[in-house]
Amino acid sequence: MPSPIVRLFAPALAASVVLTSPIPAAAQDRESEARLRKIEAEVRALQRKVFPGGDGKFFQPEIDAGQQSSTTSTTSPPSTTAVTDILARLDAIEGQLQQLTARSEENTNAISQLGTRLAALEGPAPEPIAPAGPSAAESNLSAMTGGASQVATTPAAAATRPAAKPAEAAGPSAERLAAVQAILKPQSDDAGDDEYSYGFRLWDAGFYPEARQQLSIFLEKYPGHPMATYGRNLMGRAYLDDGNPREAAPWFLKNYQTDKEGRRAGDSLLFLAESMIALKDTNRACIALAEFGETYPALATGRLKDQYEANRRKVNCS
Template sequence: MTFKIPLRGFDEIRATTIGFAASHFSELEPDMTTVRPFFVLSSRMSLAAQMLGSTMMAALIASASPAAAQATSLEPRVKKLESEMRAVQRKVFPGASDRFFEPEISAPASAPAPTGVSASAPLTDILQRVDTLETQITRLTAQTEENGFKIGQLEKRLLQMEEQAKAAAAAAAAAPAGTGAAAPGAGASTPRPATPGAAAAASAAPSAERVAAVSKIEKPQSADAGEDAYLYGYRLWEAKFYPEAQAQLRFALEKHPRHKRSSYTRNLLGRAYLDDGKPSAAAKMFAENYEKEPKGDRAPESLYFLGESLIKLNEKPKACVAFTELAEVYPDVAAGRLSDRLATGRRNAGCK
């Protein structure tokens, strides 16, 4: 008894299976459609199935090869992206810590794929690493924007500080800062009595009329700023604007402490205090001028006006010491331009 088995759908493996069957299945009919005993048919079909399975496995492996090749071709590109990302991190955040970004971007070590793992596993790994790169780029972008905002705030603050500094400089320039040739007899002129109410005027806010009057005092403008500063103070003192003169002369000393007119300036500042009813401040300034510049042009005058200030402070014995110092240290001046004043001062102090 024989069985006929139609063979369909095996064109692609026909050559392989026929050759194998021809060499092993001697009982097959020449047309490969007839098998004699049933148990022989079963055995031979099993062998054919094994052959077919092997061939299909080979086909599957071959079909997976393009995916694996694609993953392999993407690997260098992903590594390049990761390297560039690390370079960007070092550029944007040199020396930054892990609080802002990961020091290195590295794909997790993948264990060898076990037998039977899908050929898409390499692609999945690459996609995960690309996602990691996108996350890092997003984080860097946000941090860069935040840094840009902070830098903008700092620049704005610096501009404000510069404007404030310019405003302060403009205010200082608007303050009495004039100069000019010093009046030769300024230090030796006759002392003026303190104007009644001068102290009160100094402490009170100046009236509009006083401000207008002070603004009429001409500010010298020359190439010597120190000279101009002293002369403007002298003009204010001469006009009996004592508080304004004091402020201007202090300004001149602060800006030009080593100017050739510094002895004139300190002496005139002491006189502005004395004429303003401030003998204590005047005495300190006269003593300072004498001690700092004993050879200064106005050191003799400062000793004389120191005695006058001490008389007003009811320190007549000390005033006599100042007058004696003047006569001994500067005998020519004491016998010359200050002779009359010195005699009057000694008499008022009761000096022997």
Template sequence: MSTRRHSLSRLRPVSLSARLLAGTLIATFIASASPAAAQAASLEPRVKKLESEMKAVQRKVFPGASDRFFEPEISAPTAAPNTTGVSASAPITDLLQRVDTLENQITRLTAQTEENGFKLGQLEKRLTLIEEKAAAAAAAAVAPAPTGTTGAPGAGVGAPPARVTPAAGAATTGAAAAAPSAERVAAVSAIEKPQTADAGEDAYLYGYRLWEAKFLPEAQAQLRFALDKHPKHKRSSYTRNLLGRAYLDDGKPSAAAKMFAENYEKEPKGDRAPESLYYLGDALIKLNEKPKACIAFAELAEVYPDVAAGRLSDRLAAGRRSAGCK
């Protein structure tokens, strides 16, 4: 009996010490866990807000909500099963993992947006190229082809309809036009061809004389020949402008507008660039494109103020009235 009591007296102090130590450890754990729990609680609303905004961005970028492109929901990684009954990771660690997930999703969306922007730019370039080719094809369709490319020996001047006989046909802009009469051929042949040492000047002047004599198809063919044969000649600005006027006088405002615009764009400092802007506006009025005509007139006044206030002032004012420019 005394031996049993002695054993119990030895066990009781040990049990009490263990209980005190356990209590101390629990208090320490609770004290150390409280700041982490408080920090997690403060971060939780912010993370939830980020996650909801991320979902909204995903729905905006990928409205189909297809799993092929993104995960439909952003969620924290699932913790491994824990059989001990204690959380495998602290709350702050879970929040940091969720923030990492958000950052990864944002990186993916940013890369996708940049890739889409690049592809859109490539499509726009292709569309511009297609439009330019279509415009060039339209211009080629309405422009008359020269009926002759040989000139008098040493003259450097093309041989448009002056060399054409009724059997060979005539320069035309329609699908099927009648051959010129003998009288017209004789009248065109009577137009004197200049023959000097400057073949480019001769080609332009001959086209001018044909235009002045109202032989418009013949003038168009000759001026086109002059441009093709002497594209860098000092008279190139004159030639394009006059070719546009020949189209305009011949009732072809669309072809005229293209030629006037080409002259201004290719040689903005050319001698007839201001006139081409004015006649471009005139052609656009005839095409019932009055707002665009006002743009051409405004460009003339802005780029060439001296000419707009000088030799073209009266015609510019009349053109603006016709177009209803404000």
């Protein structure tokens, strides 16, 4: 049988047991549900911040300012988000574009300056430099033909200005045309040589006007051809042999002055003396002969010795 003390304190002990016993499961579930709803509301608010929009695909606001203020103190915002990453990348792209734009402007300016310098360098072609230190005899040769140098620089004009003859004024006869057409033009791998050779064949056959026309074509199309020195000399021969030494002289002088080392430069100087002899200009003929003997001593004692001596016998040079 319980003691009186036990009976006295039994109700109090029972009450304390009831107060200190665990909370029922239902109460715990309600508390967990409330906390879960609060977390879900905060997640929805965070999602609206990261993915703003009103098309219904995102969560609608379910917490008020009070709830936000109460959770702000316990939850720190994320350090980075997708939006901030995109903004950072956009900033980097804009910086690169600014650098590219600046570099493009610098290149454009540099190209413009380079174009200006090139335009200045490619200005009007400089005047040709005259040969330095011509000899006294050569200076006399330039003056003795009465403007020969100027005439010689226009081969087309000289070639198309043959001496006027009654037969030529009336035009070539049918027989002459047939004879010219019978002279065949060479066909080889060297077109320039073919043009010269055809002119030589016409000259050799005695068709001097036709030869001059053909040689003019050759010299105009192939001025730097190795046979050009032959062509200019033969052009003078086509005038001289046709009885026109005054038109021949400029061509001989031009060939000599253009290339003194040319294969026919010495020949042209000697033929220039012959042209002056034909014009009965003894003084200039002697100048040409003296220049020939001084400049081409090997020719004067070799290949052209007979022609040189024959011309010297025609004039009395003191």
